[in-house]
Amino acid sequence: MTLATGRPFLMIPGPTNVPEEVLRAMHRPAVDIYVGPLVELTDNCLRDLKTIFRTQGKTFIYASNGHGGWESALTNTLSRGDKVLVLDSGRFARGWGEMAAVLGLDVEILPGDWRKAVDAEALQARLDADRDGAIKAVLVVQVDTASGVINDIARLRKAIDAAGHNALFLVDTIASLGCVPFEMDAWGVDVALTGAQKGLMTPPGLAFVAANEKALAAHEHADLKTQYWDWTFRLGEEHYQKYCGTPPEHLLFGFREALDILMKEGLDASHRRHRLLGEAVRKAVNVWAKDGALEMNILEEAERSNSVTVVLTPGLDPAALMRFCEETCNVKLSGTIGEINGLGFRIGHMGYVNAPMVIGTLGAIEMGLAALKVPHGRGGVQAAVDHLTSAVSE
Numbered sequence: 417m418t419l420a421t422g423r424p425f426l427m428i429p430g431p432t433n434v435p436e437e438v439l440r441a442m443h444r445p446a447v448d449i450y451v452g453p454l455v456e457l458t459d460n461c462l463r464d465l466k467t468i469f470r471t472q473g474k475t476f477i478y479a480s481n482g483h484g485g486w487e488s489a490l491t492n493t494l495s496r497g498d499k500v501l502v503l504d505s506g507r508f509a510r511g512w513g514e515m516a517a518v519l520g521l522d523v524e525i526l527p528g529d530w531r532k533a534v535d536a537e538a539l540q541a542r543l544d545a546d547r548d549g550a551i552k553a554v555l556v557v558q559v560d561t562a563s564g565v566i567n568d569i570a571r572l573r574k575a576i577d578a579a580g581h582n583a584l585f586l587v588d589t590i591a592s593l594g595c596v597p598f599e600m601d602a603w604g605v606d607v608a609l610t611g612a613q614k615g616l617m618t619p620p621g622l623a624f625v626a627a628n629e630k631a632l633a634a635h636e637h638a639d640l641k642t643q644y645w646d647w648t649f650r651l652g653e654e655h656y657q658k659y660c661g662t663p664p665e666h667l668l669f670g671f672r673e674a675l676d677i678l679m680k681e682g683l684d685a686s687h688r689r690h691r692l693l694g695e696a697v698r699k700a701v702n703v704w705a706k707d708g709a710l711e712m713n714i715l716e717e718a719e720r721s722n723s724v725t726v727v728l729t730p731g732l733d734p735a736a737l738m739r740f741c742e743e744t745c746n747v748k749l750s751g752t753i754g755e756i757n758g759l760g761f762r763i764g765h766m767g768y769v770n771a772p773m774v775i776g777t778l779g780a781i782e783m784g785l786a787a788l789k790v791p792h793g794r795g796g797v798q799a800a801v802d803h804l805t806s807a808v809s810e
């Protein structure tokens with residue numbers, strides 16, 4: 417018996433749901449790349465990216481996934497042999513560090529705990545000990561999609577300042593930009609990067625990078641630069657240079673539409689929507705968790721992301737639950753990855769997602785828990801509905 421026929425729910429932490437308007441904006445003939453509407457579109461996307469990153473710095477658009485954004489941030493600011501400090505909090509921070517090592521950087525991991533946010537005091541202590549300033553950059557992920565944590569970027573900046581350290585501060589906002597507050601300039605972030613396919617509601621294939629004055633100054637003497645990622649080349653006058661080749665036209669048309677959707681809603685309203693939907697998911701999980709069959713991966717409520725929730729499942733087979741949700745309800749969840757591979761599931765609630773999508777997803781999971789005879793607290797969906805109701809009635 418299946419109830420799956422109907423609109424599929426893609427509730428994974430990326431790629432995320434693409435609005436019909438974005439898909440329609442892409443369905444059009446190719447255009448000239450040297451003159452006309454595309455040139456203007458590049459300018460206004462670069463400008464609106466500054467609004468979203470909250471920076472007066474320079475912005476760049478790459479035909480790449482998020483890993484390309486990582487490579488851009490590293491190669492444009494650092495030199496072979498430079499030491500970088502990676503703040504571990506999940507699979508993605510480590511992955512960025514692995515890339516840095518392959519590029520010839522000297523990578524040190526500040527040990528973390530996959531169930532907690534990065535410890536700002538440990539960062540400060542490590543930087544205090546680095547008296548000769550060997551560490552050239554600190555790499556951190558705002559939301560780590562593997563653990564479900566949100567790191568306090570402003571607080572980490574304060575730790576760097578308290579140590580009086582001069583390292584560049586590089587931040588991955590791939591699973592957070594557009595979903596949770598991010599203040600590149602106010603928080604003293606030197607390079608921020610993101611991808612199109614998570615909070616920004618666009619098909620995969622675009623990465624966005626923002627750099628402030630300090631990062632652009634470091635760029636002058638960085639020796640890891642390569643032509644494709646090179647900021648200097650991309651800051652040239654020719655439209656062609658802005659993409660180091662043919663622009664990814666159709667993705668840009670789609671992205672423009674997605675930006676319009678986001679800006680029409682308003683960044684603050686989007687953050688609030690993500691917060692309430694994230695809270696609703698956590699309310700439900702906490703009810704289900706009563707008998708210990710499942711639990712939140714991140715231990716502290718304040719460190720749980722509003723864009724993705726990672727649930728550990730000591731008392732059930734997560735693959736069976738995910739299979740039920742997909743085959744019976746057409747709701748696609750994601751497995752856990754990295755150190756906690758196979759030990760739970762992830763619910764993506766970022767980007768183009770609203771209350772009925774989240775309530776429906778929670779309903780499918782609650783059906784699955786009952787169908788698989790997993791001991792769990794009843795009424796998780798009700799707790800989510802109650803929470804959203806009181807929030808919208810305020």
Ligand SMILES: *Cc1c(COP(=O)(O)O)cnc(C)c1O
Nearest residue numbers: 481482483508559561590591611
């Ligand atoms: C998805 C994700 C990435 C990787 O992005 P790709 O587009 O797959 O290269 C990196 N960091 C975070 C936090 C992510 O969520």
